[in-house]
Amino acid sequence: MLAQQRQSAILDLIRQRGGVRVSHLVSRFGVSDMTIRRDLEVLAERGLVDKVHGGATLAGPGSADEPGFAAKSVRQQAEKRAIAERAAVLVEPGMAIALSAGTTTAALARLLSEVRGLTVVTNSVPVADALYQDPRADQTVVLTGGIRTPSDALTGPVAEAAVSSLNVDLLFLGVHGMSPRTGFTTPNLLEAGVNRCLINSARRLVVLADHTKWETTGIATIAPLAAADVLVTDSGLPGEARATVGEQVGELVVVDAR
Incomplete structure (x- = not known):
């Protein structure tokens, strides 16, 4: 699987679950911990996910966004x-x-x-x-x-x-x-x-x-x-x-x- 395809699949998974752990992604895609972290970094730079300790979550609203x-x-x-x-x-x-x-x-x-x-x-x-x-x-x-x-x-x-x-x-x-x-x-x-x-x-x-x-x-x-x-x-x-x-x-x- 190409990096772009894997990143797209990771994003779909995060959208379904709201968040994922690096260890789960390593097991699911059969690649190294470092590879997954690079994928998450790419998605985070695009504003699609938020990196958290041990994984990533779907990017939330801005820090000044205030729902009623x-x-x-x-x-x-x-x-x-x-x-x-x-x-x-x-x-x-x-x-x-x-x-x-x-x-x-x-x-x-x-x-x-x-x-x-x-x-x-x-x-x-x-x-x-x-x-x-x-x-x-x-x-x-x-x-x-x-x-x-x-x-x-x-x-x-x-x-x-x-x-x-x-x-x-x-x-x-x-x-x-x-x-x-x-x-x-x-x-x-x-x-x-x-x-x-x-x-x-x-x-x-x-x-x-x-x-x-x-x-x-x-x-x-x-x-x-x-x-x-x-x-x-x-x-x-x-x-x-x-x-x-x-x-x-x-x-x-x-x-x-x-």
Whole structure:
């Protein structure tokens, strides 16, 4: 098989599976490890795949690309629901908590209506809406205000000032991507600023991220992986990734979305 034919076949395989390992390609095509790595380099230079540790994935959108809330809300619904259910266990009556913008944090908000004496700080319009739909006299919801982004986050100086004056027990942070090199990231520069303020206001940081966020990178880093006291993810996260993350975060919690 010619190199061009093999590269085309590799690309078709990545498109079918979303990603492949070098070892699998070596076995499948009967060539050396170095040959496969050269093939992946060629495909990466053409912008068709993203090279990751031990293999390659289908090239994703640019690091500043930001899908809207509605578009993201239909992705990985089972995983997000399972992550939210596990995160809800961490919330106790009388706590002051913060929820960042995101579809997973919105799923968590819908589970908090029965927690007594809760104060929730958020820069997310959908999170506030979820809490307002089932109002309780003993709950307080603080919506920061600010400039609205495509993901329905409120950002900018107004939001940052509101968050910086508060102190909360837990922050539940949704992220666009996570990797050992770039940490937890977002495609929106303004949102990154508010998220950093939220982290500074919180006693503990709980990151909610399904497995598709692994090796996805947004333009702005929010915090390194080691900043997370707890990371709640799902069983779709590969074993190697779990080992890498487990060495850096305070506690790794893996839920089964089935």
